[in-house]
Amino acid sequence: MELTRPWKVIGHALLTLASLAVLVPMALVVLAAFKPHNEIFSSVPWPQNPTWGNFVALFRDMPFGQYLWNTAGTTVLRVGGQIVIAILTAYGFARWQFRGRDVAFALVLGAMMIPHQLTMIPIYIMMGNLGWFDSWTALIVPNLAMPFAVFLLRQHFLAFPPELYDAAEMDGAGHWRALWLVVVPNLGPALSALVVVLFIDCWNEYFWPLLVTDSDHARTLQVGIRQYLQEEMADAYGPLMAGVTLVSLPALAVFFAFQRRVMDTFVSSGLKG
Amino acid sequence: MADIVFDGIEKRFGTVAAVARFDLDIGHGEFVVLVGPSGCGKTTSLRMLAGLEQPTAGRIRLGPDDITDRPPRERNIAMVFQSYALYPHMTVAENIGFSLRLKRMSKREIAAEVAQAAATMGIEGLLERKPRELSGGQRQRVAVCRAIVRRPQAFLFDEPLSNLDARLRASARAEIRTLQQRLGVTAVYVTHDQVEAMTMADRMVVMKDGHIQQIGRPLDVYAHPANAFVAGFIGAPAMNLLPLARAPFAAAGPADALVGVRPEDIRLDPASCIRPQPFQARLRHVEALGAESLLHLDHDGLALQMRLPGSWQGAELPQFFVDAARLHLFCGRTGARLPASV
Numbered sequence: 122m123e124l125t126r127p128w129k130v131i132g133h134a135l136l137t138l139a140s141l142a143v144l145v146p147m148a149l150v151v152l153a154a155f156k157p158h159n160e161i162f163s164s165v166p167w168p169q170n171p172t173w174g175n176f177v178a179l180f181r182d183m184p185f186g187q188y189l190w191n192t193a194g195t196t197v198l199r200v201g202g203q204i205v206i207a208i209l210t211a212y213g214f215a216r217w218q219f220r221g222r223d224v225a226f227a228l229v230l231g232a233m234m235i236p237h238q239l240t241m242i243p244i245y246i247m248m249g250n251l252g253w254f255d256s257w258t259a260l261i262v263p264n265l266a267m268p269f270a271v272f273l274l275r276q277h278f279l280a281f282p283p284e285l286y287d288a289a290e291m292d293g294a295g296h297w298r299a300l301w302l303v304v305v306p307n308l309g310p311a312l313s314a315l316v317v318v319l320f321i322d323c324w325n326e327y328f329w330p331l332l333v334t335d336s337d338h339a340r341t342l343q344v345g346i347r348q349y350l351q352e353e354m355a356d357a358y359g360p361l362m363a364g365v366t367l368v369s370l371p372a373l374a375v376f377f378a379f380q381r382r383v384m385d386t387f388v389s390s391g392l393k394g
Numbered sequence: 395m396a397d398i399v400f401d402g403i404e405k406r407f408g409t410v411a412a413v414a415r416f417d418l419d420i421g422h423g424e425f426v427v428l429v430g431p432s433g434c435g436k437t438t439s440l441r442m443l444a445g446l447e448q449p450t451a452g453r454i455r456l457g458p459d460d461i462t463d464r465p466p467r468e469r470n471i472a473m474v475f476q477s478y479a480l481y482p483h484m485t486v487a488e489n490i491g492f493s494l495r496l497k498r499m500s501k502r503e504i505a506a507e508v509a510q511a512a513a514t515m516g517i518e519g520l521l522e523r524k525p526r527e528l529s530g531g532q533r534q535r536v537a538v539c540r541a542i543v544r545r546p547q548a549f550l551f552d553e554p555l556s557n558l559d560a561r562l563r564a565s566a567r568a569e570i571r572t573l574q575q576r577l578g579v580t581a582v583y584v585t586h587d588q589v590e591a592m593t594m595a596d597r598m599v600v601m602k603d604g605h606i607q608q609i610g611r612p613l614d615v616y617a618h619p620a621n622a623f624v625a626g627f628i629g630a631p632a633m634n635l636l637p638l639a640r641a642p643f644a645a646a647g648p649a650d651a652l653v654g655v656r657p658e659d660i661r662l663d664p665a666s667c668i669r670p671q672p673f674q675a676r677l678r679h680v681e682a683l684g685a686e687s688l689l690h691l692d693h694d695g696l697a698l699q700m701r702l703p704g705s706w707q708g709a710e711l712p713q714f715f716v717d718a719a720r721l722h723l724f725c726g727r728t729g730a731r732l733p734a735s736v
Contacts, residue, residue: 287446288479292493292540293467302492306483 147369153362161358175363182360184337185367188345192368195260195341196323202261203319204312207270212300214271215278216286226275233268241332248333259333260341264323270315277311278304310382317379321372342368397422397580398443398548403452405438405604412438414604416452420582425574427583429591430601431627436584439601440550443582445469456547467496472541473550476557478533480525480540487512487521490540511543514573531562538570542577549574551583555590567594588628592616600624622729625654625722631688631699634660637726642673642693643716650726657688657701659720667717675714680706 154175156168179185214226244263253259289299330341346364350357398420405413413435420426428436441447445466453462461469480489491504512518515535541549555563571594574581591598592612600607608620619625625633638651645653664670675691682705689700723732
């Protein structure tokens, strides 16, 4: 149904307000990152004497590079692992007939509905028993199985043209080679959308790394910046804003680069499922 | 010795029998067409031969080997799919060479084989293109190319021409048949188009509801259909099938029988019939096709079709004749051909 002009104007006004509500705080953070210490609480939102000093302080006064390495490393390994596991699991659910398949898939869907906070304490205890505290392993392994990713990819596998599976089989491919040589290369849009979502989810994660890391050795950026600035540089809001700006950049860049693909994938998975 | 043997093959999906008691021997180098309406079990039979479906009962042999339980990759059979099933992310050359790549042949060998297969189908200029850059006819040629590059023991075709326009389909029919004869490979071809079956097959297998209705050479099946279904399915336009009791012409047979007459066996000139039987009918409509005309007749609510060579130049109320020597009789209850038929 075509909207009339007044409703269009109202709609656009509301969307503009909602966008501003998100964008203004972000802009203030970025602008504050370039303010010297004495301008941080100034009522003028932009820096009158812009400086890179806050960024320099980040690398000089705290192990920002180590945090960045921990975050990037664990994110790459975790997202890679999540994708591989999700592809294999989703393919099994979509293509194989086996006893208990539907029950198993229902359990996977059920796992999507259990709040993460509910399972944190048992997993936390498990990490302790395994001696994995304060390591990349604790940041990566408990999060490798992502029910949401399995669900999303299964929908795409189900919508994949069955003749291509058949053609691959006729050409001599077993399940393994059909999956990696024919199916996965044609899942480009879905996979890139999934990578974006998983990347942002992992990159921005705060609570789990806060629980299982205890030193700069494994601490991620999100936790590190807050803890370091709270404990070592209590009133250093400039470096804090610089840190937040830097931390946000990769996630924002990835999202803006792939946002259309992300939307298309989720819309189509809903329709095709 | 038969190259492919279906021995008592059955396929059930739950309580539904998609294919029931399918027995067929296919000779080496033979071109066999499975033909029937949608849902008759022809594609399921082909997929069981390919290994893409497992039969519920029965055995399939290829040459001396029982291949019933072998996966597709161990059968040395190639298949051309209805949608062509070309891999969208690969070039034409990669599509054709994919099976050879899986056999771990060297890149040089693959390139040589692909070039040879491409030359056979005349698609050398398309090798670097992606499937989305090809027309329907080109895709179909690539799909055939992908099948022949493997040098299989048998070709399977699953309605490969159904996505082509009528003109291209006619030339593709001849091309596939010529290629199969040149390579001397056994071929099993599935179609719902009886013209394809008639023009391409050494033998055709007419199927309905999972059951084989008739196996035979196309002209034999056309001339001596085993039952009313085959009589109505094979031939375009279809055979006129009328209840004997209401037929406008005389024919000997049980009262509940069906009498069949091909459209070309209704004539205007009694001299062209061995035993002419006159009848009256109202001319409702004429389809002028150039080389021939199709006349739609009506007799007391019964519709008949008649085929005439050339264009219709007849009178308003013509006299029609059937050749009693060319009538077909079928049991009204079972549809089976009755012995009194020609």
